[in-house]
Amino acid sequence: MNASPYFSSFQAGVFLCGLFVATACAKPIVLNGIKAVVNGEPITESMVEASVRTQVQVWLMGNKGRVSREEAEREVRKMGVKALDDLIDRNLILTEFKRLGGNIKEQYIDEAVEGFIKDRFGGDRDKFLAELQKGGLTIAAFRELQRDQIAIQAIRGQNSGGDSVPNTPWEKKRLYDEIKGEFASEGEVKLRIMSIPKQTESSSQEAQKALLESVRSKLKSGEDFGALAKAHSADSFASKGGYVGVIGRGGTLNASLTQVAYSLSPGEMSTPLDDGPFWRILKCDERVGQASPSFEKLEQEVDRRLTIEKRQKALDTFLTKLRRDANVRIYED
Numbered sequence: 170m171n172a173s174p175y176f177s178s179f180q181a182g183v184f185l186c187g188l189f190v191a192t193a194c195a196k197p198i199v200l201n202g203i204k205a206v207v208n209g210e211p212i213t214e215s216m217v218e219a220s221v222r223t224q225v226q227v228w229l230m231g232n233k234g235r236v237s238r239e240e241a242e243r244e245v246r247k248m249g250v251k252a253l254d255d256l257i258d259r260n261l262i263l264t265e266f267k268r269l270g271g272n273i274k275e276q277y278i279d280e281a282v283e284g285f286i287k288d289r290f291g292g293d294r295d296k297f298l299a300e301l302q303k304g305g306l307t308i309a310a311f312r313e314l315q316r317d318q319i320a321i322q323a324i325r326g327q328n329s330g331g332d333s334v335p336n337t338p339w340e341k342k343r344l345y346d347e348i349k350g351e352f353a354s355e356g357e358v359k360l361r362i363m364s365i366p367k368q369t370e371s372s373s374q375e376a377q378k379a380l381l382e383s384v385r386s387k388l389k390s391g392e393d394f395g396a397l398a399k400a401h402s403a404d405s406f407a408s409k410g411g412y413v414g415v416i417g418r419g420g421t422l423n424a425s426l427t428q429v430a431y432s433l434s435p436g437e438m439s440t441p442l443d444d445g446p447f448w449r450i451l452k453c454d455e456r457v458g459q460a461s462p463s464f465e466k467l468e469q470e471v472d473r474r475l476t477i478e479k480r481q482k483a484l485d486t487f488l489t490k491l492r493r494d495a496n497v498r499i500y501e502d
Contacts, residue, residue: 204253205499207260217252224248226304227314230289230297253499259321261491266320273316281315330483336475342464344471344478349461352470356459358430361394361411361452362422364404365441381441381448388438394452403447415457426451 205212225245290297301311365381368374384397395410406413416422416430426449429439433453441448464471 203500205257205497207257208264208496210260212253212256212260217256220256221245221248221252223306223310223314224252226306227311229304230285230300257492257497257499258488259317261488261495261497262321262324263317264495265491266324271320271323273319277319278312278315281319282312285315325484328484328487329480336472336479340475341468341471344475345464345467348471348474349467352467353459353461355431356456357415357417358433359415359454359457360413360422360430361398361454362404362406362413362426363394363398363402363411363450363452364407364444364447365401365450366403367446367448369403384450385441388450394438411452412454 202214203211204214204217225248228244286292286294286297298308301308363384365377365384367377369377372380380401384401387397388394395412398407398411402411413421416427418427418431421427422430423444426442426444429442430451430453433439433451435453435455437453439451441450
């Protein structure tokens with residue numbers, strides 16, 4: 170039976186938690202070592218690991234229980250890197266919420282839980298409870314997570330600046346210039362290629378491999394691609410310094426080489442590609458026919474990103490102040 174590239178929520182949970190534990194165990198073992206102290210309250214290694222495991226399980230359920238292995242690995246590593254900082258900020262925000270006399274009504278928690286079940290499980294409460302059990306979470310623990318999340322969102326919302334600061338024309342133009350390339354049409358690749366035979370009548374595989382590494386080293390040091398192609402390439406483009414011309418998505422090169430060519434940015438070179446009897450190195454000279462949408466077409470997206478940027482900056486300032494006013498001590502590994 171072929172292995173699926175996707176995991177069920179439970180399978181991914183086991184895999185991700187195992188990955189986190191394996192990563193943690195690669196370090197010297199310190200039994201429940203203290204990672205930080207916040208206002209006299211310790212945050213231990215086990216608390217950080219428990220926080221990551223919980224984040225993983227909730228993330229899996231929130232993503233409808235179908236994640237690829239690559240996405241799962243990426244997400245758990247990101248959670249692991251940020252775990253301690255996130256836990257410190259979480260503690261500080263919840264302390265601030267309590268200091269302000271905040272209180273979350275049970276009605277709001279009920280609504281949050283029911284909304285989660287409806288959105289992620291199509292309203293199937295039994296399926297939701299089964300997933301909780303598989304992940305080692307109780308409904309009471311999940312409700313507490315929702316309670317904390319509502320409190321955190323409330324404090325974050327109050328301190329993220331809202332929409333009170335308008336985005337100026339200068340700010341919009343600056344961000345438009347930064348992001349317009351993301352929305353540009355693909356255009357076509359103006360390409361160069363170098364083909365190094367893996368073996369020739371007069372040169373062994375070992376010698377050709379050494380030649381390939383020498384060429385790579387020279388390219389990395391800034392030597393001219395065209396000159397090296399003329400000297401070492403063995404294809405019909407060699408006499409032109411490897412210049413192929415403008416290539417479309419179909420034709421000229423085989424599908425795998427074309428795909429690599431279109432993944433390159435102007436001026437970028439590929440790693441050596443195994444293409445049957447040759448190693449191929451591709452270089453994108455430029456993109457022809459690319460066009461960016463007008464400012465007017467992107468203005469709404471620019472506005473949205475600027476607002477998010479300003480909210481995050483205001484929130485970062487608030488969190489920095491919370492840390493400064495609190496007694497936070499972090500213990501390095």
